[in-house]
Amino acid sequence: MNVLVIGIGNPGRQDDGLGEALIERIKREQVPKFEERGTCSLFLEWKYQLNIEDAQAIQDADLVVFADATTEGEEPATLAEIAPAAQIAVTTHAMAPASVLALAEELYGRSPKAYLLAIRGYDFDIGEELSPRAAANLETALSLLNELLSRL
């Protein structure tokens, strides 16, 4: 089973970097925990934001997890299955995960099973460090992801 985890966000804007921080943690510290299962191949990617080409990029995955900071979601983090959006919204900067799924479905006839890992952030000003509370929430997010993968 091919699993793609996409961390989304700009680490130059404090807690907006939660998605990238999650990918880095998996790469640097958690790799054995995630990789030694033997049940899935894990692919990791970090992006500033999603865009139209990601509709094609997710085609090879059986399961996609979009990990992103949230300004108003539940603390500390939530993991929920998402479906293709009824409408596709796009700007030159970003698409929502559900819109990427919908675009994939429309263009290529399929969209993979997908989850949104929304990690609560608090500070989005210029800066390179996560806020302490966001850093704590990242730990919960990693646990949620680990739990999901353990069920595969």
Next chain:
Amino acid sequence: MARKITIEPVTRVEGHGKVTIHLDDDRRVTQSRFHIVEFRGFERFVQGRPYWETPVLVERLCGICPVSHHLAAAKATDVIVGLGLEGLSPTAEKMRRLMHYGQMLQSHALHFFHLCSPDLLFGADADPAVRNVIGVILHHRDLAVRAVLLRKFGQEVILATAGKKIHGTGAIPGGINKNLSPEERDSLLRGPAPFNAETMIQWAVEAVEFFKDYRKKNKDLVDGFAAFPSNHLSLVRKDGALDFYHGALRAVDAKGKRVLDDVDYQTYLDHIGEEVRSWSYMKFPYLRRLGKADGWYRVGPLARLNTCDFIPTPLAQREYEIFKATTKGKPNNMTLHTHWARLIEALHSAEVIRDLLLDPDLQGTELVRKGKKRREGIGLVEAPRGTLFHHYQIDGNDQITMANLIVSTTNNNEPMNRAVDWVARNVLEGKAEITEGMLNRVEIAIRAYDPCLSCATHALGQMPLEVELYDAGGSLLDRRIR
């Protein structure tokens, strides 16, 4: 009762902009403004950092055009390490150029197919549920698929030249840190169809044809919407050619008279001022020679085709001649022709990418040059949305003491306000009801400039469309979110 209409934020443009239109009791427009919360903190953020970090640091300004910031900063640091404006090795200069044209292609393709084409294909009065990219897919699937692949191709060019799709490190002070391997070259040049340079050229040709055909059927709209005279500014190659990576500053007025010509951009402060207005966080640049009131100018695709003398690739040049013929060689001041110019530039970018891939200099090994250190450097590029200025000063410890950035959206501040005002006076004024279609036209006017209002943060939960209606006393009359 006098009214204030607020559209906040503007959808399908970036960040958080707000349009306010003030009507009097007779529904006449008394004032219209486009407010932008500009992102100035970054200039302070880089102070104290070593200058050689800036090409990578500034990529955090924008997730859609990090390459433009990367290269503008790298060009400024080239000057700091003592290179003249043309001092890079051929390999370094051409690798950067390839990176930049890859960025232009993917950005222009995204803008036209996924942001502009819904407005053109379905009209401003269409239901927003249809007037979006899904509508394009359902009715023009080939356009949508091509946009995805054009953008992906541009991203692959960036990956091959910058080392990464985001936070690339390809450009460094005085040069680059990698050349293009034969494998990378062949993949882009001769990749399996349709993913190769020739296919991208063909698709770009067809995109220009699509627009010309659309204009033929909708001439009043395309030629008349938000058209107004202005000055135009861009970099131009020494021989007058269109050039996105390097050149001298040229500005022409609405009738084509050159206001600036062959200006070394290291002296930009002598020629360009930035006016502060109390109601906007974003400054209003102007040509000093013409003064604050008359010196405002446009930048971007339309401006570039107005300032240059020719396009140095054959297919794009052919289209440029057709484009210029519509105004009998005079500057084109029709706002929606920006989309036409954008597609001609996309075609030019695809041609340049193909030609560069055939150039053996890209496999050269002289990557970096150095000269005598200086304390100040200025770098300019023509970014997808227009001229981008990066200016740095450093101290004896190589740390940045001053940074000044003028981004394309700032350069287009006054033109965007003029475009909004045009819509306010020509579409909204005197009407008994403010319809969805009227508000959409405000967006279409702004979207031609594709502003980046607040690059760099996007977290979940942001960017709804909010419409608010106020009375003369500032009380909220109505509020809509979509």
